[in-house]
Amino acid sequence: MADDTARYTLETITDWRAWTPKLFSFRTTRPAGFCFKAGQFVRLGVTKADGGEVWRPYSMVSAPQHDYLEFYSIVVPGGEFTTALAQLGVGDAVRVNRLALGFLTLDRFADGRELWLLSTGTGLAPFVSMLYEADTWRRFEKLVVVHCVREAAELAYRDLIPTLAAEAGVPELADRLVYVPVVTREAVPGVLGQRVTALIANGELERRVGFAFDLERSRVMICGNPDMVDDTRAVLGERGFALSRRAVPGQLAVEQYW
Structure with a gap:
């Protein structure tokens, strides 16, 4: 109506x-x-x-x-x-x-081979939207979805995410997905238990997925708690990662709602 x-x-x-x-x-x-x-x-x-x-x-x-x-x-x-x-x-x-807004979109990046989607809580939302798109799967060789929450019950969409290649019409590309749930307030067997920034700083996230953040290959999107976004930008900034802007291509994209 x-x-x-x-x-x-x-x-x-x-x-x-x-x-x-x-x-x-x-x-x-x-x-x-x-x-x-x-x-x-x-x-x-x-x-x-x-x-x-x-x-x-x-x-x-x-x-x-x-x-x-x-x-x-x-x-x-x-x-x-x-x-x-x-x-x-x-x-x-x-x-x-009536008007959609925001720049956390894949056209922020000109190239890249691995797409890292780093989220906390409801910051997962835009990344699910992207994974419904066939072009996302075709464009990158690996899609790393990191969802950090406090308790395991908060891992919303965990059953949907592995099916999204099929939902996008490219089931043959499903093995490109690397889904990494992270739970910080309770111990869950086989699930990482530290904050995203700590997992990047100590190398545990890279060990879990089997490859490293790389300036030439990696493109990184960050969405979630504002402190997490700022802290993750800072940790990756120490490795040379910079925001991708229209005139100056980079490796990072974040959302600013306000």
């Missing part, structure tokens, strides 16, 4: 999944004519208890070719947006801005 405003449309929630008491995913109808690149985000709006509106940026989990939009969220204690959002369900409405 559409609102008569020029800035957004009013979309209906069609599916809701609770991963944990604090983590959930939901799907909405897709606005007519809404376009985006895998990795981008859109601003969502909800109505607060006092009747006012509140807006927040959310990366799409769904792919550009899907006829729905999917989002992945955490309930922020005391957060005015997620408190209102978490009270919604199937059949309720959310506002979806």
Whole structure:
């Protein structure tokens, strides 16, 4: 259903999944004519208890070719947006801005052979969207998906990720995926247990995947907790990795929502 405003449309929630008491995913109808690149985000709006509106940026989990939009969220204690959002369900409405934003997209990189997708928490969302795309699988020889969470129950999409080559229509390229779950607050057999920055600094992440970060071969995307993004940039910066800009190609891409 559409609102008569020029800035957004009013979309209906069609599916809701609770991963944990604090983590959930939901799907909405897709606005007519809404376009985006895998990795981008859109601003969502909800109505607060006092009747006012509140807006927040959310990366799409769904792919550009899907006829729905999917989002992945955490309930922020005391957060005015997620408190209102978490009270919604199937059949309720959310506002979806008409314009997709963001530069965490693969066209940031001119080349590269290994794509590292480093995420914490709900920062995984844009990377799932990218893995729905056949071109992502064709372009890189290895796709390393690192998802760092506190508890194993928070490893959302862990069952979906290994199927995404088939979902993208390139099942023959499935062996290009290296999925690395990381759990920091509980011991899980066979799963790494330190923060991403520590795993890079001590070389454990590279040992686990079987190859190293390399300035010529590696392209790295980072999404998640702002402190993690900054710290990971700093650790890789010590190895010579730099942000990729339109005029100056580099090896790193991050998302800035604000």
